[in-house]
Amino acid sequence: MGRSPCCEKAHTNKGAWTKEEDQRLIDYIRVHGEGCWRSLPKAAGLHRCGKSCRLRWINYLRPDLKRGNFTEEEDELIIKLHSLLGNKWSLIAGRLPGRTDNEIKNYWNTHIKRKLVSRGIDPQTHRPLNEITTTTTTTVPTPAATISHLDFSSNNSSLPSLPVSKLNLMKNSQTNNTYNYNNIDNFSTTAITVPTLNYPKIEPLEDVNCTSSGTTTEEEPPQQQKQDKFDESELNLELSIGLKPVQTESTRVSSANTAESKLQQVHGGYNQLFGTVQSAMVAQAVCLCCQLGYQSSNSTELCLNCKNSNGLYRYYRPLSS
DNA sequence: AATCCGATCAACCGCGATGAT
DNA sequence: GATCATCGCGGTTGATCGGAT
Known part of the structure; x- marks a missing residue:
């Protein structure tokens, strides 16, 4: 048997949110704060499932969201973070104040992927598209400075x-x-x-693979690979x-x-x-x-x-x- | 004007992780 | 330790829009 649904589907709205629904959610969270998404819809008088409320708040209604186009600096930061973290959108978003994981994910898929391809770079491996990828090795990013x-x-x-x-x-x-x-x-x-x-x-760890695909060229000397990562970092x-x-x-x-x-x-x-x-x-x-x-x-x-x-x-x- | 098509992005879905019991 | 409820993440879908034909 599969997992039970997160909420009762029969009496919940789906699709685009209305202004009235948005306002109800905003008003409720202003008073009670975030959390308890399961019980929030009922308490706020919304016919939505808790997941939907959470998503609407996090991705659209939060007051600290930065709307508008991504800057060139943000583009480059996303590319660098993606090269280190892969598709860990929430971690990447954590480093871009005012941006959400969903927003970054969409932006990556619609803009940055193409941008990288036009530069001749594989968006997944962050390596030149014409490189032959044959082996899997471990790469470890190195900090420029560490503050704990x-x-x-x-x-x-x-x-x-x-x-x-x-x-x-x-x-x-x-x-x-x-x-x-x-x-x-x-x-x-x-x-x-x-x-x-x-x-x-720093010596690579056997069981830690921090790249999204882990593929690198066979020809590249190990030391050179490490040096590349030093530069990235x-x-x-x-x-x-x-x-x-x-x-x-x-x-x-x-x-x-x-x-x-x-x-x-x-x-x-x-x-x-x-x-x-x-x-x-x-x-x-x-x-x-x-x-x-x-x-x-x-x-x-x-x-x-x-x-x-x-x-x-x-x-x-x-x-x- | 009508239709097609690609781009965009909000929203949904499924699943793994986590915490409570 | 097992089970269940909930949360959060990442992949995917689908509505909408604008430009091209």
Whole structure:
């Protein structure tokens, strides 16, 4: 027997959402926050299944969505992230604030694929189209710089030290060691600078394949392959993020076996080697909904609206040093 | 004006992961 | 440990639109 349906199909609307439905969903989430998608439709008076509500909110109604065309910088970032992560659209979206996985996926299939093909590049392997792909090897991206945590413990903040994986850190395209994050005080991007680190050579792991297809040329010397990946990884890496120093059982379990966790496994060693970079980057995660008055603030907890769907915090306030 | 066709993107579907019991 | 409910992800579908014929 197959899986039971996620909701009762008979009395649910399907297809395009009406303005009235949108407004009901927005109003409900403003008051109650995200979550409990199963029960939300009934509570909000919507004849939709919870999945449909979640999708509509995440992909279309969320207030922080960036509408409009993708910029050239976003294009290039998507291409680089895809070369590292493959079709992990939610992970890619996590690195493009205001963009959704669905949007990026559609954009990839309709624009970027063609763009790469016109450049003579295979969109799946990110290698020249005329290359012969015969063997499967392992490639490991290398971080340009590794930062494991932002430390909020100073300044008496009750928020924990956040792993960089929780931040929407964007590497500044102009410099090698500057990262940006969303600053709630002025809705701008705040830059932080980290020391440039030199890494020892990294050996490929037998069981970690971080490429989408894993195919490379037979002729290419292994050392050359590694060098190529070093070059690619000028793109930062929040991908290089380490785990929190004190890990809970649940986070240990939930992070297992994902593409990001594989990257973490690879780069966690670097974090241990170089420790944390704290003094230059002290910021506090803040709740935008509380700031805007959508939600009452009664604790240091961030409301669900102010976390990305992938759990990343969206907004930060720099703490005075 | 009618039809065709490709491009776009919102929405759906199935499935794996995860958490609760 | 088994089962069930729920969530989130990635692939796919289908409605819509604009340009070409």
